[in-house]
Amino acid sequence: MPEPRSRVIARGAGWVAIWVALGTVYFAAGKVGLALASLHPSASPVWPPTGIAIAAFLILGYRVWPAILVSAFLVNSTTAGSAASSLGIAIGNALEGVLGAYLAQRFAHGRRAFHRPADVLAFGVLTCLVATMVSPTIGTGSLALTGYADSGTLGPVWLTWWLGDSAGALIVAPPLILWSSDPPLPRLSRALEATLIYALVVVAGIAAFWARYPLGFVSVSALIWAALRFGPRQTATAVLLLSATATWNTVQGTGPFVRSSPNESLLLLQAYMGATTVAFLVLAAAVEQTRAAIRARDQFLSMAAHELNTPITTLRLFAQHLGGLADTGRFSDDAQLERAVRAFDRQSGRLARLVGQLLDLARIEEGRLRFDPEPSDLCQLVTEAVERARIQAPGVELVAAPPQAPAIIDPVLIDQVLANLLQNASKYSVDERPIEVSLERSTPSVWQITIRDYGIGVEPQHRERIFDRLYQARIHETSPGLGLGLYISRQIAEMHGGKLTAEFPADGGSRFIVYLPDGAERSVVRSAP
Amino acid sequence: MSLVLVVDDDEGLRDALETVLEYEGYRVRVAANGRAALAQVAEAAPDVILLDVRMPVMDGRGFIEAYRQIPGPHAAVVILTASEDAATNAGDFGAEACLMKPIELADLLDAVRRHAAGSGETS
Numbered sequence: 001m002p003e004p005r006s007r008v009i010a011r012g013a014g015w016v017a018i019w020v021a022l023g024t025v026y027f028a029a030g031k032v033g034l035a036l037a038s039l040h041p042s043a044s045p046v047w048p049p050t051g052i053a054i055a056a057f058l059i060l061g062y063r064v065w066p067a068i069l070v071s072a073f074l075v076n077s078t079t080a081g082s083a084a085s086s087l088g089i090a091i092g093n094a095l096e097g098v099l100g101a102y103l104a105q106r107f108a109h110g111r112r113a114f115h116r117p118a119d120v121l122a123f124g125v126l127t128c129l130v131a132t133m134v135s136p137t138i139g140t141g142s143l144a145l146t147g148y149a150d151s152g153t154l155g156p157v158w159l160t161w162w163l164g165d166s167a168g169a170l171i172v173a174p175p176l177i178l179w180s181s182d183p184p185l186p187r188l189s190r191a192l193e194a195t196l197i198y199a200l201v202v203v204a205g206i207a208a209f210w211a212r213y214p215l216g217f218v219s220v221s222a223l224i225w226a227a228l229r230f231g232p233r234q235t236a237t238a239v240l241l242l243s244a245t246a247t248w249n250t251v252q253g254t255g256p257f258v259r260s261s262p263n264e265s266l267l268l269l270q271a272y273m274g275a276t277t278v279a280f281l282v283l284a285a286a287v288e289q290t291r292a293a294i295r296a297r298d299q300f301l302s303m304a305a306h307e308l309n310t311p312i313t314t315l316r317l318f319a320q321h322l323g324g325l326a327d328t329g330r331f332s333d334d335a336q337l338e339r340a341v342r343a344f345d346r347q348s349g350r351l352a353r354l355v356g357q358l359l360d361l362a363r364i365e366e367g368r369l370r371f372d373p374e375p376s377d378l379c380q381l382v383t384e385a386v387e388r389a390r391i392q393a394p395g396v397e398l399v400a401a402p403p404q405a406p407a408i409i410d411p412v413l414i415d416q417v418l419a420n421l422l423q424n425a426s427k428y429s430v431d432e433r434p435i436e437v438s439l440e441r442s443t444p445s446v447w448q449i450t451i452r453d454y455g456i457g458v459e460p461q462h463r464e465r466i467f468d469r470l471y472q473a474r475i476h477e478t479s480p481g482l483g484l485g486l487y488i489s490r491q492i493a494e495m496h497g498g499k500l501t502a503e504f505p506a507d508g509g510s511r512f513i514v515y516l517p518d519g520a521e522r523s524v525v526r527s528a529p
Numbered sequence: 530m531s532l533v534l535v536v537d538d539d540e541g542l543r544d545a546l547e548t549v550l551e552y553e554g555y556r557v558r559v560a561a562n563g564r565a566a567l568a569q570v571a572e573a574a575p576d577v578i579l580l581d582v583r584m585p586v587m588d589g590r591g592f593i594e595a596y597r598q599i600p601g602p603h604a605a606v607v608i609l610t611a612s613e614d615a616a617t618n619a620g621d622f623g624a625e626a627c628l629m630k631p632i633e634l635a636d637l638l639d640a641v642r643r644h645a646a647g648s649g650e651t652s
Contacts, residue, residue: 320635
């Protein structure tokens with residue numbers, strides 16, 4: 001059904017409002033930046049608009065490019081140069097933002113770039129150091145082509161432009177992105193504590209830069225406090241406040257970074273603030289990652305207790321029931337005995353499997369999972385695994401397999417992988433839809449085992465992490481199991497030099513594929529003199 | 530004789546509870562999740578409901594909310610859980626009691642006996 005016209009108009013008006021607001025903020029920040037330009041009117045060592053543009057592309061999407069392009073053009077054309085030079089600079093500014101956001105999306109988890117140290121570093125290097133070369137290159141090129149810059153000064157102008165853009169990206173983008181995507185502070189006391197940190201940073205900054213009183217260490221302590229007690233958002237905010245305080249004082253000619261030229265002073269300050277930002281954002285991300293790991297461990301222990309307690313409860317209830325029968329001389333009740341003994345068998349088997357998975361996890365973590373490859377027939381292994389799975393899930397069928405599939409593998413471990421994947425497929429299947437298993441060559445030296453189910457699948461936001469250790473708990477809160485199966489299976493596939501992948505077809509369900517080298521090359525190497 | 534409804538997604542535990550309670554003379558019905566339990570309640574009003582918390586389709590909390598919407602009298606609900614949080618919040622759930630897994634047979638029978646005796650008094 002077509003969207004009502006009124007809604008289309010309302011949405012369009014909403015976007016225009018966003019463009020105007022973003023453009024205004026960008027323009028104002030650009031004017032502040034260019035007011036600090038001294039080497040060349042178009043090249044400032046302080047350029048917050050780069051951070052604003054990158055944050056806008058990451059938060060609102062690439063469709064805000066007209067707002068960035070137009071306001072960049074207006075900032076420049078109302079300051080210096082001609083329409084042609086301003087247009088070139090504006091194109092460079094917009095492209096820089098687009099590339100910075102793209103690299104952040106591609107290599108640093110986009111808006112979630114500040115929650116893991118590796119992502120912070122990727123954002124710092126690719127978005128803030130590499131992508132920011134675009135604007136100075138196109139900008140100085142435009143100035144040179146339109147006669148607004150001498151070829152002799154292009155080098156220093158380019159360097160000033162680049163460092164200004166880099167620092168703008170590093171210092172301004174993180175707080176904007178973090179405030180837009182993280183949940184608000186939960187309690188007033190925490191908000192007050194964060195405000196105290198911000199105040200300390202500003203006061204220490206003023207003392208160190210303006211009063212020239214050696215209190216710089218207080219701002220460092222406050223930043224550590226923010227990283228340890230809060231996280232990336234408050235840390236990035238505190239760094240931004242410190243940077244603003246330091247920049248203001250340096251512009252006024254006070255503070256440790258003041259040199260004979262204002263441009264040199266600000267460049268030194270920006271380099272210092274950029275390095276400070278990266279260091280404290282990495283610290284904050286490391287603290288947050290550690291907290292997340294502890295939360296995952298606690299959640300796992302709670303889930304493991306639940307999983308173990310259920311069969312233990314069953315065993316204890318039956319054991320105490322039989323004890324009661326013995327006490328009252330009715331132990332010869334065959335029906336009761338049979339039910340109890342069968343339950344003992346099933347539940348003790350389940351406990352053994354759960355404990356086995358926990359031990360496998362520990363062995364994998366310590367790198368001592370036993371791996372004994374030997375010449376085997378994968379076809380026989382797959383056929384037997386399917387037969388066993390059919391007892392619990394009649395929908396499992398082997399749809400394609402060669403008569404024989406020789407491979408040098410550890411049959412015990414591969415059998416465990418097959419059992420895990422088939423158990424998952426049946427656990428998440430619905431309405432007794434079939435579970436199709438196939439075995440074929442993917443390349444002349446690699447076997448491919450495919451397990452396709454038509455069940456509930458995995459929601460897109462979880463797909464990236466289903467092979468992570470302990471992740472199951474958050475995918476299907478109510479599913480039985482420890483959530484270790486996929487992690488252990490992938491580790492086993494990789495021990496064989498293979499891999500385990502997951503696909504989620506459009507018609508629903510999941511397709512898990514195990515790739516296993518047949519080991520022929522290994523056997524040749526082994527038998528060589 | 531009192532009717533006990535056992536709601537748990539674990540087949541083994543359902544079987545154990547059914548066995549011991551039937552042996553004690555209770556009539557027992559079982560359901561694998563909250564939604565199946567609502568269907569059972571519509572067929573025959575239980576005196577006591579033994580309810581797991583973590584279940585697929587409809588969990589324990591969802592079941593209690595839906596069950597309380599049905600006109601009373603209501604059966605006493607005894608939560609079976611391995612989670613201390615759930616045990617602490619049993620009252621918030623609207624449950625009368627809570628048994629922590631692993632459950633002892635004597636505690637189970639005591640809880641069922643007590644709440645079966647007072648059945649129909651809660652609303």
